[in-house]
Amino acid sequence: MQRICLVGAGTRFLSGMSYYTIRLANAMAPTQRVSVILMRQLLPARLYPGRAHVGARLTEQKFLPAIRVFDGVDWYWLPSMVRALAFLMREQPQVIIFQWWSGTTLHSYLALALAARV
Numbered sequence: 001m002q003r004i005c006l007v008g009a010g011t012r013f014l015s016g017m018s019y020y021t022i023r024l025a026n027a028m029a030p031t032q033r034v035s036v037i038l039m040r041q042l043l044p045a046r047l048y049p050g051r052a053h054v055g056a057r058l059t060e061q062k063f064l065p066a067i068r069v070f071d072g073v074d075w076y077w078l079p080s081m082v083r084a085l086a087f088l089m090r091e092q093p094q095v096i097i098f099q100w101w102s103g104t105t106l107h108s109y110l111a112l113a114l115a116a117r118v
Contacts, residue, residue, distance in 0.1 A: 003033045005093035010038030035091040040072030042104045
């Protein structure tokens with residue numbers, strides 16, 4: 001059983017990628033040890049075109065109970081990135097799956113990728 005960490009979209013800024021993140025993690029969980037790091041606050045909500053819906057509970061989709069979830073990393077990083085890096089070090093994944101879906105996540109993805117090499 002491999003340790004897999006999926007880095008992807010949370011439900012705060014709900015999108016198709018949010019559903020994909022949940023479904024992919026849930027699909028892998030029966031045969032792998034899955035953890036998830038979610039991107040939570042991608043940018044200031046006032047700059048988001050769908051700002052009226054940011055943070056609203058718009059889905060019933062959930063991660064399976066066996067999946068460890070860190071929710072999540074904020075664009076301004078502190079203290080969320082420190083906590084995400086600690087979560088990543090605790091999980092010690094053998095595989096990390098980064099879902100590329102927004103330029104606002106680049107700096108966070110780079111930091112997580114570099115930390116995972118340690």
